[in-house]
Amino acid sequence: WARSGLPESGERAEALLDYMNEQVEDYDEEGRGYIHNSEDYYDDEDDANIVRPNVITYNSVMNAWSRSGSPNAAEKAESILKRLLSHPMGKGGELRPNGISFSTAIHAWSKSSMPQGAKRAEILLELMERLYDETEDNNLKPTAACYHGVITGWSTRSRWRARRGDEAKRAEAILCRMRDVAGIRPTTLHYNAVIEAWAHDLNKGIDNKAQKAQALLKRLENEWKSDNSSSKMGKQSFSPRSKTDLIGQKTSSYNHAIRACASNIEDDNAKLDAFLIAIDTYKRLCNSKYCQPDEYTYIAMFNMASYLLKPSSDEQIKLCEDLFQKCCREGQLTNTSLRIAMQTLPDSSI
Incomplete structure (x- = not known):
């Protein structure tokens, strides 16, 4: 059963x-x-x-x-x-x-559709931490999977319409507790869940979205560069099933960071900062030795250009045309990315 x-x-x-x-x-x-x-x-x-x-x-x-x-x-x-x-x-x-x-x-609470799901998952994690501190029983020591369940719970709720607005902060707090208190090295999956939560964050302003996601992505890039076997926090215990899975997870890290630049930003200066962060993130992805852009990267980039740049401006037209050409060359064009590009530039030759 x-x-x-x-x-x-x-x-x-x-x-x-x-x-x-x-x-x-x-x-x-x-x-x-x-x-x-x-x-x-x-x-x-x-x-x-x-x-x-x-x-x-x-x-x-x-x-x-x-x-x-x-x-x-x-x-x-x-x-x-x-x-x-x-x-x-x-x-x-x-x-x-x-x-x-x-x-x-x-994980049952993390997947639950109940509003209190993420909070209940976190309460169970706190109980587990307390029991481990009291008994020093290694069978009760929180694992990477336990922390991932709570982080995912908060990240999932960041996509709900009835979300609270502090899901990203709660998810990142668990990530920090896992890394700094429990001494467990977070994996790409843990970071991705938090970056995605910031991408869906309701708070206005660059400080609560693009910069937060970017800081996490840069820390994750440093994790990739480090030797897991010599890390002070030990080997990652939440490994993907294959090399293809790992590449896909790393590409998703950049995609989520780009998405964090493309919503809930109203100030013009903040939009400019977000645009520069998104372009820098995209360039780092293109030059990465760990992964390359995929179809979702270009969907995120077209959405970003549509949201942050002045409609039909020279800058928007040039960026979208360049993205479209590269997307086609790499075989990553989908109906979704084509639709967004055509909506963004209705008078273009795209």
Whole structure:
């Protein structure tokens, strides 16, 4: 059920967990189980016939809820985590939650459509950090995946119409905590989520968008240049599946930074600064040894030119024509980029 992704998977998986616990309770009530003594927990010969749920069982139920698509999936996943935290065998060590337990619940909230999803994910991360500080149990040490879940939760909500307006700040704060406090080196995926959040930020002005995204991108470029094996923060633990995935992630870093220059900027001077940042970002991408522009790069650049430059000005016409020619040469022209270019320059020969 945990891997099925069916709407009823969470409910069915939890029903199996409840059945297992009922069997264990009936067995223990007869005096043959040792629920308070972990050393004698499996000493009884008949105990081999009793299937006792372990942390993997609970994690699987949380995963089933997380993948079910149910509106209350995140609440259900967290309730299973709480059951695991309060289990009588938790103190004895038999049924303690681990990093996967928290990561599963965090990602359930991160994907949730509920307004409080990102906040709930962050609360679980804070609980995990606190438990790790209190117990020094490495099984409870927050992982890169846990931080990524919370960052993604805030980044996703930055695209909502009913967003709060502080999503980008919250996402970047988690990134800094991960890097500076937990000592875990963020990967391209972590940075991309924060840069994307800034691209969707509601606040007006260059300081809250283009410059913030640019600062993160430059730090990420420095991370790429550094040797992971000799980094003080250790190797990245959130690796992409293939070299192609990594190249795509790095291109997305630049694309998100360009998008951060193309919205919610009203002041003319701020628009000029944003334009210069976008052009510099595009040039660095073209000259990068790690990745190259893709179709989304040109969509972002056409949108930027349409938003920041005076309509039908010589500067706008020249930039769009140059972008169009290069886009065609590189085989990156799509219907979307063509439509934006034609809308921006209706009288052009494009």
